[in-house]
Amino acid sequence: MRLGTRRSALALAQSGHVADAVRAATGRDVELVEVTTLGDVSREALTALGGTGVFVSALRESLLAGEVDFAVHSLKDLPTAAPDGIALAAVPVREDPRDALVARDGLTLGELPAGSRVGTGSPRRAAQLAALGLGLETVPIRGNVDTRLRLVTDAQVDAVVLARAGLSRLGRLDAVTETLDPLQMLPAPGQGALAVECRADDAATAALLAVLDDPVTRAAVLAERALLAALEAGCAAPVGALGEVAEGDDGPEVYLRGVVAAPDGAAVRLSATGSLADAEALGRRLAADLFEAGAAELMPERPSGSGADPMPSGPIPPTTQPGERVP
Structure with a gap:
């Protein structure tokens, strides 16, 4: 079986893990x-490239051309629009x-x-760093993990x-000085998961x-x-989300938190819960609540061809969780 993968050290580590499984x-x-993607060869910022799909398209083209039998991606890199002719076969733990x-x-x-x-x-x-109000200056960077770590060691x-x-996955947890609590910073949708x-x-x-699919991870x-x-x-938008599965009164349920933030630190944060079977509807409901709380005012204009699915038509019932506009 031929497994298509990006050439970066992290992508090879992820794909090697799946291959072993x-x-x-x-x-x-x-x-x-190994397949080279646009995101690997361009040094432009992801927002300038359109963000969504820059690490994915070449792998999918190789898949459809029959050059590989399956492909592994960081799930947070996937456009949300369903691709023609391709199936999401597994979402591992x-x-x-x-x-x-x-x-x-x-x-x-x-500190x-x-x-x-x-x-x-x-x-x-x-945007979430700005929302914390710590007076930090954010510096845009690109590059692989080692390149980014060297920016710190080289001062x-x-x-x-x-x-x-x-x-x-790269065996570099020794470099971590703090794991950030989701209360401070919500991760990107799909972060930490593989597709x-x-x-x-x-x-x-x-x-x-x-056989590699984990239903709990897939629902989250x-x-x-x-x-x-x-x-x-798209995947480069200032949107954070984290779904966590826990036991509720009526069985397992997804607790979903979401944030939309702006460069100046303004942010809207909300949460909601729902059953595993209704995970997709839960995400849509929470998005509707975020819009209602003013999230649209904080989001940049979406570039054409971002690959995001449109807002579904018809009324979306509100969640019962209160929202808070964070200045």
Whole structure:
């Protein structure tokens, strides 16, 4: 079986993990096929590239062309619009979805002096850092994990914010000086999760890959991505979301938190709960509440072709959770 993957160290680590799981579960040989994507070769900011799909399109083209049998993506990179001819065969068990701080001198976020330079290529992270009111300066950066960590060791910035899951998969958790609480910073929708895709007409491969699927992770990220889609936002938008599955009065339920933030620190945060079976509807309902609370005023104009699904037609019932506009 040929597994399509990006060439970065993190992508190869993620794909290697999936390849090992497929070998163990099916006894099949798996060969990694490296594919270069636009996001890998361009040094422009993700927002300038359109954000959504820049790490995904080339892999999907190789899949549809029959050059690979399945592909592995960071799920947060996937456009929310369903692609023609491609099926999401599995969402494996998720790594820790939270963001992590890597700072000079072992400092935590609260210990960084006002005026400290914090590197991030994510509008979501930059906006939520501004919302904390700590007086930090955010610096736009690009590059792989090692490149970003070197910015701290070379004193070009005082700290960087990265996905904890990526550091874990690369064996670099020793660099983390603080794992950020979701109360401070909600992660990107789908962060920490992987997406395993195959051709929609390849039932045999889909059946083999289905053993990797984790229903709890799939329900959580489905709610998060439904919120993102309903907001008509791409993966580079200043939107954070985190779905967590816990036991409720009537069985397992998804507790979903969402935030839309602006560069000046204004933010709208809301939460809602719903059953696993209604995870997608839960995400749409919370998006409707975010709109009602003023989120649309904080979001930049969406670039054409972002790949986000449109807001579904028809009334969406409100959640019962109160919202709060955070200045």
